[in-house]
Each structure stands twice: as C-alpha cells, then as structure tokens.
Amino acid sequence: MPKRLNSLSSLLRLFISQYDLSRKHLFIMLFMPTVLAMASSYVITNYLVDKKAQEVGEFNLKRLEHLLSESETIGEYATTLSEGDCGALNEYMQFKPYYRGVLLFNAHGFHCSSTMGVIDYPLNSLLPEDTLKKPAYFIVPETPARSGVPAILVISTQANLTRGAVVIIEGQYLIDSFIQPEVFPRPVSHVVLGLKGATLPTVPQFGDGKVVAVKAEHSEVVILLEVSQAFFWHFFWICFGILLPFLLAFVWLVGLHLWRKKSRSSLADDIKSGIENQEFFLVYQPIVSSDDGKAKGVEALVRWQHPQMGLVRPDLFIPIAEQSQLIVPLTNYIFERALADFSKLSVDSGFRIGFNVAPEHFIQSDIEAKFRYLKDAFARIGVQPLIEITERQLLTADMCERITALRELDILVAIDDFGTGQTTLSLLQTFTLDYLKIDKCFIDTIGQDSVTSHVLDTIIELCHKMNYVAVAEGVETQQQADYLISRDVHFLQGYLFAKPMKLDELSHWLEAHSE
Numbered sequence: 001m002p003k004r005l006n007s008l009s010s011l012l013r014l015f016i017s018q019y020d021l022s023r024k025h026l027f028i029m030l031f032m033p034t035v036l037a038m039a040s041s042y043v044i045t046n047y048l049v050d051k052k053a054q055e056v057g058e059f060n061l062k063r064l065e066h067l068l069s070e071s072e073t074i075g076e077y078a079t080t081l082s083e084g085d086c087g088a089l090n091e092y093m094q095f096k097p098y099y100r101g102v103l104l105f106n107a108h109g110f111h112c113s114s115t116m117g118v119i120d121y122p123l124n125s126l127l128p129e130d131t132l133k134k135p136a137y138f139i140v141p142e143t144p145a146r147s148g149v150p151a152i153l154v155i156s157t158q159a160n161l162t163r164g165a166v167v168i169i170e171g172q173y174l175i176d177s178f179i180q181p182e183v184f185p186r187p188v189s190h191v192v193l194g195l196k197g198a199t200l201p202t203v204p205q206f207g208d209g210k211v212v213a214v215k216a217e218h219s220e221v222v223i224l225l226e227v228s229q230a231f232f233w234h235f236f237w238i239c240f241g242i243l244l245p246f247l248l249a250f251v252w253l254v255g256l257h258l259w260r261k262k263s264r265s266s267l268a269d270d271i272k273s274g275i276e277n278q279e280f281f282l283v284y285q286p287i288v289s290s291d292d293g294k295a296k297g298v299e300a301l302v303r304w305q306h307p308q309m310g311l312v313r314p315d316l317f318i319p320i321a322e323q324s325q326l327i328v329p330l331t332n333y334i335f336e337r338a339l340a341d342f343s344k345l346s347v348d349s350g351f352r353i354g355f356n357v358a359p360e361h362f363i364q365s366d367i368e369a370k371f372r373y374l375k376d377a378f379a380r381i382g383v384q385p386l387i388e389i390t391e392r393q394l395l396t397a398d399m400c401e402r403i404t405a406l407r408e409l410d411i412l413v414a415i416d417d418f419g420t421g422q423t424t425l426s427l428l429q430t431f432t433l434d435y436l437k438i439d440k441c442f443i444d445t446i447g448q449d450s451v452t453s454h455v456l457d458t459i460i461e462l463c464h465k466m467n468y469v470a471v472a473e474g475v476e477t478q479q480q481a482d483y484l485i486s487r488d489v490h491f492l493q494g495y496l497f498a499k500p501m502k503l504d505e506l507s508h509w510l511e512a513h514s515e
C-alpha cells in the first residue's frame with residue numbers, strides 16, 4: 001500500500017478506536033454551533049428590531065408633530081375667517097388628507113363646520129368647555145359627526161373664548177398609515193398613540209410581540225409600537241443563516257484542533273505503553289557494497305504493532321515520539337532489541353547496523369557511557385553500530401561536540417537523508433563524519449534531465465572530497481545502481497536489493513546472498 005494511504009488508514013483506525021468519544025464530540029460540534037447561532041441570532045434580531053421600531057416611532061412622531069403644527073396653522077387661518085363663511089373653510093380644507101374637518105366656535109358655541117357648513121353645537125359637545133380656552137391637543141374617542149371613531153383635536157383659540165377653531169385629525173387613518181402596510185415584512189403590527197391619559201385607538205390592542213415606547217421630543221405624545229412577529233422571524237432566520245456556517249466552521253476548526261491534540265497526546269501515551277508492552281519490533285534493510293554486491297550491513301527500521309490500529313509506520317509515530325520526549329526511551333529499546341536479535345544471528349565480523357538516532361540523544365548527559373556500553377555489547381557479537389543522525393532538528397554546536405566525542409570512541413556516524421534536512425555545509429566543515437547517506441529524492445533524479453540531477457553529482461563529489469563513505473538510499477532500478485557504481489558511490493540501499501525485513505527473513509536473505 002502506498003505510504004500516504006497507509007498513514008491515512010492508521011489515522012482512520014485511530015479515529016475508529018476512539019469512536020464513542022468522537023460521536024459525542026461530533027454531536028457537540030453540530031449541536032453547539034446551532035444553539036450558539038440561535039442564541040446570537042435572537043439577541044442580534046432583538047437589538048435590530050428594537051432599533052427599527054424606535055426608528056419607525058421617531059419617524060412617525062415627527063410626522064405627527066408636523067401634522068400638529070400644520071393643524072395649528074389651519075386653526076389660525078380658520079379663526080381669521082368671518083363668522084358664517086363656512087364655504088371658504090370648506091374650500092380651504094379640500095384635498096387635505098388626515099383631516100376630518102375644522103370646527104369654528106365663539107363664546108356661544110360651535111357655529112361653522114368645514115364639512116357640514118353652519119352648525120349650532122354647544123361648547124362642551126366635544127370637550128369640557130374649559131379646555132377650549134387655550135391652545136392644546138387632545139385625543140377623543142369620538143366626534144359628534146362620527147360616533148365611535150377616535151380623533152385628535154387641535155385647539156386654536158383667542159383669549160376669552162371669543163373666537164377659536166378645533167382641527168380634527170382622523171385618528172384611525174393616521175394610525176393605519178403608521179403601520180406602513182406597503183412594506184414587507186412590516187416592522188410593526190400595532191401602533192398606539194398616548195396623550196394625557198387618552199389613547200388612540202381608544203382601547204389599545206396588542207398581540208404577542210414586543211412593545212417599544214417612543215416619546216416625542218416637543219410634545220407629550222407617546223407612541224407605542226408592537227414589533228411584528230413576521231418582521232422579527234424574517235431577520236432572525238437571515239441572521240441564523242449567516243451565523244451558522246461561520247460558527248460551524250469555527251467550532252469545527254477548534255474541535256478538530258483539540259481532537260488532533262488529544263489524539264496526539266493519546267498516541268504519545270500509547271507509545272509509552274507500547275515500549276513497556278514490547279509492541280515495537282525491528283525490520284532490517286540490507287546495505288550492499290558497490291564493489292562486490294554483498295551486504296556489509298543493515299539499517300534497523302522500527303515498526304509498531306499497535307493493539308487497535310494494527311501495523312503503524314514510523315513516519316506517523318516517530319515525529320510524535322520526538323515531540324513528546326519519548327524518542328530517547330524508544331531508541332534505547334531499539335538498541336536492546338537489535339542486540340537481542342543479532343545475538344541469534346551469525347554475521348561476518350565488522351557487519352554494521354545503522355540506527356536512526358534523533359539529535360535529542362546528544363543532549364543526554366550519559367550519552368558517552370551509554371554508547372560505550374552499546375559498542376562493547378555489539379562488539380561481543382561481531383557487529384559494529386552506526387549512528388544515523390536524522391536531520392529533522394537542527395544540530396547545535398553543542399550536539400556536534402558530543403558527536404565528535406562519540407567518533408573518538410570508534411562509533412561510526414552518518415548523516416541521514418543528506419540534502420533534505422537542516423544540515424548546513426558550514427557545519428560539515430567543522431564536523432567530521434564517517435558516512436553520508438544521500439536521500440532517495442536525489443537518487444530518483446538519475447536518468448532524468450532535470451536541474452536537480454546535477455545536485456546528486458555535486459553531493460557525490462562532496463563525499464569524495466571530504467573522504468566520507470557515500471551511501472545511496474532508495475535505489476530502485478538497475479539504471480540507478482549502475483550510475484551510482486560508475487560514480488564510485490560506496491554503498492547502495494534500496495528495494496532493488498531488498499526491502500526491510502524481519503530477522504528470520506534477513507537471516508535467509510543473508511545466507512542466499514553470501515556467495
């Protein structure tokens with residue numbers, strides 16, 4: 001199976017092994033954004049509709065105040081008309097919407113109506129007589145001409161009740177116009193005007209919606225507006241529709257991040273218990289000499305038989321072991337395992353085993369003692385360990401010093417995956433090595449006419465000039481092998497010769513390839 005697919009299936013198995021937990025997480029990750037989106041939409045919509053109702057209220061109060069001041073002008077004009085000139089009044093009031101009419105009065109009573117002509121009503125037929133003595137506004141439940149239909153009365157009067165006018169504004173018509181029936185969805189469903197204890201309509205009617213009160217700046221009028229339910233839900237769903245995808249994306253990103261962190265830390269726990277339970281084992285890949293084609297050593301490569309996930313490849317768990325400070329105990333386990341494996345095998349003296357060792361090892365204070373023990377233990381079975389330093393982390397000057405000390409103990413050191421990691425050429429100037437392993441990506445350029453194919457020749461040349469033993473990794477074709485042999489690359493490793501194999505298989509392979 002391709003490497004990437006294998007890692008993917010390992011991840012999938014990891015996911016399934018934690019399925020119960022993930023199902024709960026999955027539910028939270030769907031449920032939480034929905035609830036959050038609903039709650040936020042509710043708050044935002046409430047704020048928006050309040051604001052809109054406030055705006056509608058202020059706008060209508062302005063219109064009302066304009067209507068009231070226009071009524072005062074009408075009243076003032078009407079009081080200048082000579083008594084009995086009802087025709088002129090009627091003409092003047094033609095085509096004025098919102099107005100039911102104008103009544104003129106004198107000290108004896110109402111004598112002229114813009115709609116009915118000459119009339120004779122007592123002064124208290126609309127309001128208590130006293131209220132006609134000074135300019136004012138009132139809401140009344142009905143007028144003599146239209147019983148049961150409320151109106152706003154605007155009184156313009158001259159001193160001592162000698163002359164005056166009452167302008168009658170059509171109450172219900174006004175209220176209906178406030179509701180803006182032509183707008184969809186209507187922001188308000190019911191409007192009530194309040195003035196001096198009276199209301200318009202006379203009996204206020206509200207539904208289940210929220211009621212917002214707005215007070216006029218220049219009069220005692222208060223307007224109460226009930227927010228329309230349709231308007232509220234219209235904005236609620238728009239808000240919800242906008243917020244939900246964002247919150248879903250946000251919660252999923254955070255959730256996946258936490259899940260990844262958790263699975264990493266649980267994988268780190270698994271590595272720890274895997275070492276204790278000896279779930280790790282080694283496979284060995286032969287490294288052949290380009291002189292005679294015989295295996296002069298192997299590279300030890302770790303494998304993990306996870307109890308739930310099955311076989312896990314090192315490129316999945318080695319980085320986690322490195323990040324969670326488990327690489328040192330894991331490598332110590334690998335050394336012991338290789339020692340135990342090769343004690344059962346008979347190999348030519350000087351046979352080399354390459355171990356991948358992360359730079360973290362070189363900050364251990366007991367590194368020299370540990371490697372001296374290792375070298376002696378391997379020497380007893382005729383094997384020489386070779387340390388392959390992975391380039392994933394930067395090698396500091398301090399680490400280089402320790403590596404040099406190891407070389408003085410006759411331990412062989414190689415730089416692995418040369419050219420892909422953090423090793424700089426300046427570091428190679430100050431730091432002597434035994435082997436340089438040329439990464440597969442450069443070997444792959446053989447036979448291709450690409451710019452990078454020249455890099456391989458440069459690396460090989462560097463090895464020769466610096467007296468490093470050159471090892472080519474990932475040799476897959478005879479063409480690659482021939483090319484590398486023609487360029488005096490000392491050792492070759494790759495599927496062309498053998499894939500990494502378990503100890504039993506290696507034993508047979510070595511036997512078969514010893515001649």
Ligand SMILES: Nc1nc2c(ncn2[C@@H]2O[C@@H]3COP(=O)(O)O[C@H]4[C@@H](O)[C@H](n5cnc6c(=O)[nH]c(N)nc65)O[C@@H]4COP(=O)(O)O[C@H]3[C@H]2O)c(=O)[nH]1
Pocket residue numbers: 285300301302313314315318331334355356357358390416417473474475476493494495496500
């Ligand atoms: N396509 C192809 N691949 C080839 C060929 N020849 C060898 N390989 C693969 O290339 C990798 C060589 O190991 P690496 O560069 O040290 O790269 C290693 C090394 O960095 C790390 N690793 C493996 N074992 C250990 C270990 O014991 N300790 C540490 N620290 N890292 C390890 O994991 C990496 C991957 O190891 P593996 O999966 O075993 O993969 C191995 C090997 O199976 C070839 O011809 N074609």
